[in-house]
Amino acid sequence: MQKDLPSAKPxxxxxxxxxxxxxxxxxxxAARTVFAREGFANAEIxxxxxxxxxxxxxxxxxxxxxxxxxxTMVEAVANELRQPEVLAQPLNPPEQIRHVLAAIWTANKRHxxxxxxxADASTRDPELAKLFADLRSNAKRDFAAMIATRQSEGACxxxxxxxxxxxxxxxxxxxxxxxxxxxxxxxxxxxxxRAFNTLVRLMRTAFELSGEG
Numbered sequence: 001m002q003k004d005l006p007s008a009k010p011x012x013x014x015x016x017x018x019x020x021x022x023x024x025x026x027x028x029x030a031a032r033t034v035f036a037r038e039g040f041a042n043a044e045i046x047x048x049x050x051x052x053x054x055x056x057x058x059x060x061x062x063x064x065x066x067x068x069x070x071x072t073m074v075e076a077v078a079n080e081l082r083q084p085e086v087l088a089q090p091l092n093p094p095e096q097i098r099h100v101l102a103a104i105w106t107a108n109k110r111h112x113x114x115x116x117x118x119a120d121a122s123t124r125d126p127e128l129a130k131l132f133a134d135l136r137s138n139a140k141r142d143f144a145a146m147i148a149t150r151q152s153e154g155a156c157x158x159x160x161x162x163x164x165x166x167x168x169x170x171x172x173x174x175x176x177x178x179x180x181x182x183x184x185x186x187x188x189x190x191x192x193x194r195a196f197n198t199l200v201r202l203m204r205t206a207f208e209l210s211g212e213g
Contacts, residue, residue: 024062026052028073032113040070040117041124067121071131074118077111078135093146093207100142101199105176112181119177140169146207155208168206172199 030052
Protein backbone atom coordinates (compact mmCIF):
# COMPACT_ATOMS: atom_id res chain seq x y z
CA MET A 1 0.00 0.00 0.00
CA GLN A 2 1.37 3.43 -0.92
CA LYS A 3 2.39 5.45 2.08
CA ASP A 4 0.33 8.55 2.76
CA LEU A 5 2.24 11.72 1.97
CA PRO A 6 1.66 15.04 3.70
CA SER A 7 -0.09 17.67 1.60
CA ALA A 8 0.74 20.59 3.88
CA LYS A 9 3.02 21.50 6.75
CA PRO A 10 1.50 20.90 10.19
CA UNK A 11 0.21 24.02 11.86
CA UNK A 12 2.48 25.48 14.52
CA UNK A 13 1.22 25.69 18.09
CA UNK A 14 0.95 29.49 17.74
CA UNK A 15 -1.27 29.20 14.68
CA UNK A 16 -3.67 26.64 16.11
CA UNK A 17 -6.96 28.38 16.98
CA UNK A 18 -9.45 27.20 19.57
CA UNK A 19 -11.40 25.53 16.78
CA UNK A 20 -8.18 24.10 15.41
CA UNK A 21 -7.24 22.68 18.80
CA UNK A 22 -10.64 21.01 18.99
CA UNK A 23 -10.02 19.46 15.57
CA UNK A 24 -6.56 18.27 16.62
CA UNK A 25 -7.98 16.65 19.75
CA UNK A 26 -10.78 15.07 17.69
CA UNK A 27 -8.20 13.50 15.38
CA UNK A 28 -6.27 12.15 18.37
CA UNK A 29 -9.42 10.68 19.89
CA ALA A 30 -10.37 9.12 16.55
CA ALA A 31 -6.86 7.66 16.31
CA ARG A 32 -7.34 5.93 19.66
CA THR A 33 -10.51 4.32 18.32
CA VAL A 34 -8.87 3.22 15.07
CA PHE A 35 -5.66 2.03 16.78
CA ALA A 36 -7.73 -0.04 19.21
CA ARG A 37 -9.62 -1.64 16.33
CA GLU A 38 -6.92 -2.01 13.68
CA GLY A 39 -3.63 -1.81 15.56
CA PHE A 40 -1.09 0.91 14.81
CA ALA A 41 0.53 -0.84 11.84
CA ASN A 42 -2.75 -1.43 9.99
CA ALA A 43 -4.43 1.87 10.84
CA GLU A 44 -4.83 4.26 7.91
CA ILE A 45 -5.04 8.03 8.00
CA UNK A 46 -8.27 7.89 5.99
CA UNK A 47 -9.81 5.70 8.71
CA UNK A 48 -8.77 8.20 11.36
CA UNK A 49 -10.17 11.23 9.56
CA UNK A 50 -13.38 9.33 8.77
CA UNK A 51 -13.80 8.42 12.45
CA UNK A 52 -13.24 12.08 13.35
CA UNK A 53 -15.70 13.28 10.72
CA UNK A 54 -13.01 15.29 8.93
CA UNK A 55 -11.67 15.49 5.38
CA UNK A 56 -8.48 13.48 4.85
CA UNK A 57 -6.51 16.61 3.97
CA UNK A 58 -7.36 18.10 7.37
CA UNK A 59 -5.07 15.56 9.01
CA UNK A 60 -1.97 17.14 7.47
CA UNK A 61 -2.76 20.56 8.89
CA UNK A 62 -1.92 19.11 12.31
CA UNK A 63 0.30 16.07 11.82
CA UNK A 64 3.02 15.14 9.36
CA UNK A 65 2.08 11.47 9.32
CA UNK A 66 0.75 8.67 11.51
CA UNK A 67 3.99 8.43 13.48
CA UNK A 68 3.91 12.15 14.28
CA UNK A 69 0.34 11.71 15.50
CA UNK A 70 1.38 8.87 17.82
CA UNK A 71 4.29 10.94 19.16
CA THR A 72 1.86 13.75 19.99
CA MET A 73 -0.39 11.30 21.81
CA VAL A 74 2.57 9.94 23.75
CA GLU A 75 3.65 13.46 24.74
CA ALA A 76 0.25 13.91 26.38
CA VAL A 77 0.80 10.71 28.36
CA ALA A 78 4.32 11.80 29.32
CA ASN A 79 3.00 15.08 30.72
CA GLU A 80 0.54 13.13 32.84
CA LEU A 81 3.23 10.76 34.10
CA ARG A 82 5.64 13.52 35.12
CA GLN A 83 5.60 13.63 38.88
CA PRO A 84 5.21 16.88 40.85
CA GLU A 85 8.48 18.65 41.52
CA VAL A 86 8.60 17.34 45.09
CA LEU A 87 9.00 13.82 43.75
CA ALA A 88 12.30 14.77 42.17
CA GLN A 89 13.64 14.92 45.72
CA PRO A 90 14.64 11.76 47.68
CA LEU A 91 11.46 9.83 48.32
CA ASN A 92 10.14 8.33 51.52
CA PRO A 93 9.27 4.79 50.31
CA PRO A 94 6.55 3.97 52.88
CA GLU A 95 4.62 7.07 51.84
CA GLN A 96 5.41 7.13 48.13
CA ILE A 97 5.16 3.53 46.85
CA ARG A 98 1.39 3.67 46.39
CA HIS A 99 1.57 7.20 45.00
CA VAL A 100 4.14 6.35 42.32
CA LEU A 101 2.46 3.05 41.39
CA ALA A 102 -0.96 4.70 41.26
CA ALA A 103 0.34 7.37 38.84
CA ILE A 104 1.74 4.70 36.51
CA TRP A 105 -1.38 2.55 36.85
CA THR A 106 -3.81 5.40 36.17
CA ALA A 107 -1.91 6.62 33.11
CA ASN A 108 -1.74 3.10 31.65
CA LYS A 109 -5.43 2.54 32.27
CA ARG A 110 -6.51 5.87 30.79
CA HIS A 111 -4.19 5.59 27.79
CA UNK A 112 -4.17 1.82 27.22
CA UNK A 113 -4.63 2.19 23.46
CA UNK A 114 -1.75 4.67 23.19
CA UNK A 115 0.58 2.42 25.18
CA UNK A 116 -0.40 -0.57 23.03
CA UNK A 117 0.21 1.38 19.81
CA UNK A 118 3.55 2.66 21.08
CA ALA A 119 4.70 -0.81 22.15
CA ASP A 120 3.78 -2.11 18.68
CA ALA A 121 5.36 0.76 16.73
CA SER A 122 8.53 0.88 18.82
CA THR A 123 9.58 -2.57 17.60
CA ARG A 124 10.02 -1.12 14.10
CA ASP A 125 10.92 2.52 14.69
CA PRO A 126 14.09 3.37 16.68
CA GLU A 127 12.84 6.88 17.40
CA LEU A 128 9.61 5.53 18.88
CA ALA A 129 11.62 2.92 20.79
CA LYS A 130 13.60 5.76 22.40
CA LEU A 131 10.36 7.59 23.14
CA PHE A 132 9.04 4.45 24.85
CA ALA A 133 12.20 4.22 26.94
CA ASP A 134 12.00 7.91 27.86
CA LEU A 135 8.39 7.44 28.92
CA ARG A 136 9.49 4.80 31.39
CA SER A 137 12.39 6.81 32.76
CA ASN A 138 10.34 8.66 35.37
CA ALA A 139 9.47 5.45 37.21
CA LYS A 140 13.09 4.29 37.07
CA ARG A 141 14.20 7.64 38.51
CA ASP A 142 11.67 7.45 41.34
CA PHE A 143 12.58 3.85 42.21
CA ALA A 144 16.28 4.75 42.25
CA ALA A 145 15.54 7.66 44.60
CA MET A 146 13.58 5.38 46.93
CA ILE A 147 16.37 2.79 46.97
CA ALA A 148 18.90 5.50 47.76
CA THR A 149 16.70 6.71 50.62
CA ARG A 150 16.40 3.22 52.08
CA GLN A 151 20.14 2.63 51.76
CA SER A 152 20.82 5.85 53.64
CA GLU A 153 18.64 4.37 56.40
CA GLY A 154 20.72 1.19 56.47
CA ALA A 155 18.34 -1.01 54.45
CA CYS A 156 18.65 -2.56 50.98
CA UNK A 157 22.44 -2.49 51.19
CA UNK A 158 22.60 -5.61 49.02
CA UNK A 159 20.93 -3.86 46.06
CA UNK A 160 22.80 -2.25 43.20
CA UNK A 161 20.74 0.93 42.85
CA UNK A 162 21.03 1.27 39.06
CA UNK A 163 20.20 -2.34 38.23
CA UNK A 164 17.58 -2.69 40.97
CA UNK A 165 15.68 0.42 39.87
CA UNK A 166 15.72 -0.82 36.27
CA UNK A 167 14.52 -4.28 37.32
CA UNK A 168 11.70 -2.84 39.44
CA UNK A 169 10.64 -0.47 36.65
CA UNK A 170 10.56 -3.38 34.18
CA UNK A 171 8.51 -5.52 36.55
CA UNK A 172 6.03 -2.76 37.26
CA UNK A 173 5.55 -1.33 33.77
CA UNK A 174 5.54 -4.73 32.06
CA UNK A 175 3.00 -6.12 34.52
CA UNK A 176 0.72 -3.10 34.26
CA UNK A 177 1.01 -3.07 30.46
CA UNK A 178 0.08 -6.76 30.26
CA UNK A 179 -2.83 -6.38 32.64
CA UNK A 180 -4.31 -3.11 31.37
CA UNK A 181 -3.15 -2.42 27.80
CA UNK A 182 -3.18 -6.06 26.68
CA UNK A 183 -6.14 -7.17 28.79
CA UNK A 184 -4.31 -10.01 30.50
CA UNK A 185 -5.57 -11.49 33.80
CA UNK A 186 -7.72 -8.55 34.96
CA UNK A 187 -11.41 -9.09 34.27
CA UNK A 188 -13.13 -7.46 37.25
CA UNK A 189 -12.68 -4.53 39.64
CA UNK A 190 -11.63 -7.04 42.29
CA UNK A 191 -8.94 -8.42 39.97
CA UNK A 192 -7.66 -4.87 39.48
CA UNK A 193 -7.55 -4.20 43.22
CA ARG A 194 -5.73 -7.47 43.90
CA ALA A 195 -3.23 -6.88 41.09
CA PHE A 196 -2.41 -3.35 42.25
CA ASN A 197 -2.02 -4.41 45.88
CA THR A 198 0.25 -7.26 44.77
CA LEU A 199 2.59 -4.75 43.10
CA VAL A 200 2.59 -2.64 46.26
CA ARG A 201 3.51 -5.65 48.41
CA LEU A 202 6.27 -6.72 46.02
CA MET A 203 7.71 -3.21 46.12
CA ARG A 204 7.53 -3.09 49.91
CA THR A 205 9.36 -6.40 50.05
CA ALA A 206 12.07 -5.09 47.70
CA PHE A 207 12.51 -2.04 49.94
CA GLU A 208 12.56 -4.19 53.09
CA LEU A 209 9.46 -2.57 54.52
CA SER A 210 7.13 -4.45 56.87
CA GLY A 211 3.36 -4.21 57.05
CA GLU A 212 0.74 -3.70 54.37
CA GLY A 213 1.49 -0.05 53.51
